[in-house]
Amino acid sequence: MRDVVTRYLTNTISRRGFLDNLKLAGMTVTAAEGVLSSLSVAAQNTTSSSNSAATEVPAVKTFQGSGGACFAEQLIACGVKYVFGNSASEDAQFYDALVDRPQLNYILTPHEGPGAAMAAGYIKASQEPAVVMQAGAVGLMNAMGQVFNAYKEQTPLVIYSYRTDQSKRAGRDGFEEIANQEQVLQPLTKYSWMARGPSMIAETTRHAFKSAWTPPHGPAYLTWHSDYTDEKTRTEIIQQTHFDTRMRVRPNPIEIERAARMLLEAKMPVLIVGDEIYKAKAVAKAVKLAEMLGMPVTQMRQMWVNFPEAHPLWVGNAPAGTLASITWPKNFDLAINIGNKMQHNGIQPIVSRNVKFIDMRIDYQNMGKVMSTDVPLVGDVALGLDDLIVALEQLMNSKSKEIAIQRTLEVKKYTDRARQIFTGIVNNPEWNNSPLIADRVTWEVAQFADKDAIIVHEAGSVAMHSFNFNPVGGRELFFYYGGHLGSGVGTSAGVKLARPQQQVICLVGDGSFLFGPHALWNMARLELPVITIVYNNHAYGGPHNRAIANVPSGRMVETGQFVASYLGNPDMNMAHIANGFGVKAEVVSNAQELKQALSRAKLATMDGKPYLIDVQVVRRGVGWTDHPWTPNIKGSKQKAKKTL
Amino acid sequence: MCLFFKIKQFFILIMLGFLSVNINAQNISEPLGGSESGKELVLQKCVQCHTDSIWRDHRQDTRAWEATLYRMMGRGAIWTQEEIKSMSGFLADNFGNQSAKLKNK
Numbered sequence: 001m002r003d004v005v006t007r008y009l010t011n012t013i014s015r016r017g018f019l020d021n022l023k024l025a026g027m028t029v030t031a032a033e034g035v036l037s038s039l040s041v042a043a044q045n046t047t048s049s050s051n052s053a054a055t056e057v058p059a060v061k062t063f064q065g066s067g068g069a070c071f072a073e074q075l076i077a078c079g080v081k082y083v084f085g086n087s088a089s090e091d092a093q094f095y096d097a098l099v100d101r102p103q104l105n106y107i108l109t110p111h112e113g114p115g116a117a118m119a120a121g122y123i124k125a126s127q128e129p130a131v132v133m134q135a136g137a138v139g140l141m142n143a144m145g146q147v148f149n150a151y152k153e154q155t156p157l158v159i160y161s162y163r164t165d166q167s168k169r170a171g172r173d174g175f176e177e178i179a180n181q182e183q184v185l186q187p188l189t190k191y192s193w194m195a196r197g198p199s200m201i202a203e204t205t206r207h208a209f210k211s212a213w214t215p216p217h218g219p220a221y222l223t224w225h226s227d228y229t230d231e232k233t234r235t236e237i238i239q240q241t242h243f244d245t246r247m248r249v250r251p252n253p254i255e256i257e258r259a260a261r262m263l264l265e266a267k268m269p270v271l272i273v274g275d276e277i278y279k280a281k282a283v284a285k286a287v288k289l290a291e292m293l294g295m296p297v298t299q300m301r302q303m304w305v306n307f308p309e310a311h312p313l314w315v316g317n318a319p320a321g322t323l324a325s326i327t328w329p330k331n332f333d334l335a336i337n338i339g340n341k342m343q344h345n346g347i348q349p350i351v352s353r354n355v356k357f358i359d360m361r362i363d364y365q366n367m368g369k370v371m372s373t374d375v376p377l378v379g380d381v382a383l384g385l386d387d388l389i390v391a392l393e394q395l396m397n398s399k400s401k402e403i404a405i406q407r408t409l410e411v412k413k414y415t416d417r418a419r420q421i422f423t424g425i426v427n428n429p430e431w432n433n434s435p436l437i438a439d440r441v442t443w444e445v446a447q448f449a450d451k452d453a454i455i456v457h458e459a460g461s462v463a464m465h466s467f468n469f470n471p472v473g474g475r476e477l478f479f480y481y482g483g484h485l486g487s488g489v490g491t492s493a494g495v496k497l498a499r500p501q502q503q504v505i506c507l508v509g510d511g512s513f514l515f516g517p518h519a520l521w522n523m524a525r526l527e528l529p530v531i532t533i534v535y536n537n538h539a540y541g542g543p544h545n546r547a548i549a550n551v552p553s554g555r556m557v558e559t560g561q562f563v564a565s566y567l568g569n570p571d572m573n574m575a576h577i578a579n580g581f582g583v584k585a586e587v588v589s590n591a592q593e594l595k596q597a598l599s600r601a602k603l604a605t606m607d608g609k610p611y612l613i614d615v616q617v618v619r620r621g622v623g624w625t626d627h628p629w630t631p632n633i634k635g636s637k638q639k640a641k642k643t644l
Numbered sequence: 645m646c647l648f649f650k651i652k653q654f655f656i657l658i659m660l661g662f663l664s665v666n667i668n669a670q671n672i673s674e675p676l677g678g679s680e681s682g683k684e685l686v687l688q689k690c691v692q693c694h695t696d697s698i699w700r701d702h703r704q705d706t707r708a709w710e711a712t713l714y715r716m717m718g719r720g721a722i723w724t725q726e727e728i729k730s731m732s733g734f735l736a737d738n739f740g741n742q743s744a745k746l747k748n749k
Contacts, residue, residue, distance in 0.1 A: 425717045
């Protein structure tokens with residue numbers, strides 16, 4: 001297998017030859033194509049190195065110019081195509097340098113937060129580098145929420161902002177100055193550094209990109225005094241292929257064999273999948289592993305769906321965030337995690353102590369933190385899956401194959417029944433209500449969406465169902481677990497920029513939407529035809545229910561005074577907000593109107609235009625009335641008192 | 645605000661499993677329903693993910709309880725129509741509009 005991979009990467013074997021070899025080795029066509037797909041990045045890197053030589057782009061060149069021009073040159077050498085930024089006068093030399101460097105496209109974003117979300121969305125969907133920049137400390141503060149998301153979600157986002165204080169007057173508590181600006185970002189980044197002179201700008205930029213893109217990924221921050229951007233300097237510019245290792249680690253082969261033996265000894269092993277699989281384009285390999293053993297597959301909360309949801313071995317997400325909360329099976333004796341971050345939000349470990357646990361991921365820092373781990377497999381999950389599959393193939397005999405077949409039938413019996421029961425969701429007595437129930441909205445959008453649509457989901461309290469996500473050529477989900485709200489619209493714009501051929505639908509709650517609608521303007525200006533659906537119940541519905549659960553039968557419930565829940569009186573019109581950004585939009589209140597609006601949205605997007613639908617959704621939960629209580633604070637009354 | 649929403653996301657995880665079900669392979673192939681009372685079903689299924697604080701203060705009729713339970717299907721609950729009817733009947737009897745109403749001012 002390794003030999004075949006090496007031959008493919010060194011162009012000594014054709015694509016077809018590669019696939020034939022894998023099929024001969026016992027892989028299914030799907031699994032073989034998955035391996036091929038995951039190798040494409042490495043192959044492209046190899047090819048781009050050759051191309052670089054062919055077009056005579058030197059690996060290292062000396063450049064002389066302003067600090068801003070050096071920055072631009074190094075960004076180009078890093079492979080950056082898009083710079084997301086908000087206007088910053090101290091970056092003038094950089095802007096000037098862009099004029100003669102059309103390969104570097106600057107995207108002006110009207111707010112740093114959604115701008116950073118757009119950059120992160122682009123990176124997540126393209127797996128290509130990008131940079132987001134802001135005006136000094138003040139712009140940085142607006143972007144920090146999305147940097148937090150990037151840190152939690154391990155997105156290799158590179159962030160730059162200058163220090164307004166110039167080098168010869170720093171430390172005087174001047175305008176926009178804060179001490180040690182780079183340290184503000186330290187807890188949220190893998191690398192945070194201030195270049196100590198204009199000649200260090202290019203090198204600092206390289207360090208940031210290398211750090212961000214070395215697995216496990218994460219954001220990196222760079223800064224320098226603003227006068228360094230203006231100063232002339234002489235520096236080296238180095239191509240990405242010559243400083244970024246793009247490290248790919250293979251798990252320890254001894255541990256791989258231990259894992260394979262444990263998997264074969266287990267009576268009911270369960271596979272937990274995670275985002276590293278999506279990033280490594282290794283979904284087909286995860287499918288192959290599950291099929292070999294007849295393992296039921298589940299997932300803890302992640303950004304992506306990492307396994308085809310219609311697959312007979314997919315038993316659904318773990319609803320309460322622990323393995324014990326999956327509906328079936330309950331008799332599992334071993335769990336193997338492939339690439340899930342396993343974010344712990346409760347006291348109990350996600351995998352309980354009495355279950356054997358194999359953990360495969362590159363995110364070594366989070367391994368062994370909470371769960372006792374029988375077999376740690378630190379490495380790139382695509383390579384690790386290859387090795388584990390080969391090890392199993394060598395160890396499996398007719399008996400273990402028969403056990404896997406029987407287990408597959410058992411799992412399929414459950415999943416067939418579960419899917420049949422789920423179709424009953426349409427029997428909800430409120431299914432045809434107006435305003436709509438959230439489940440009906442989701443269901444209608446699922447009926448409408450293209451077969452390979454990308455769903456960006458930032459409607460945290462809305463259950464995602466009916467889409468049958470399939471990361472291998474089907475519908476994809478871009479969810480979140482950073483939790484700084486206001487990312488959805490910006491992320492959608494970035495995803496559409498990266499994947500122009502695919503339909504992109506953004507699902508947001510009204511609360512989330514209000515934190516960051518600004519990228520609607522980018523959608524209109526750049527002709528990024530995203531369909532945005534706002535579930536508008538004029539309330540923070542999720543927090544409302546959870547607040548009451550935290551203080552059951554308390555004074556809030558007794559009086560009906562929910563101070564932090566209701567967003568109405570007056571109701572906000574999201575269609576009007578969209579219109580203000582240059583996006584066509586409408587408000588709908590029932591299923592028929594929604595279907596018609598979706599048709600109009602489709603027509604608009606075919607014409608390259610974004611579209612927004614503000615769907616009026618019913619509030620559900622304890623204590624809601626048609627006219628919820630609002631505090632008796634009226635400015636007009638205060639004014640009257642003062643006048644008297 | 646950020647911390648607030650971070651906490652919010654944590655609870656969303658919990659909510660995703662609201663009233664999830666504890667069904668094994670055997671009773672999936674033989675759906676529960678007529679033989680078990682609504683109370684037993686609620687105790688069996690709802691506490692899988694929740695304490696009663698999540699619904700203790702809810703007061704609504706059978707139809708609304710039924711709608712609440714159907715909402716859990718979108719969150720991963722695998723419940724038959726018969727089970728939902730049985731549970732909603734019990735919940736409406738004990739947490740219905742007529743029992744210890746909330747005061748909404």
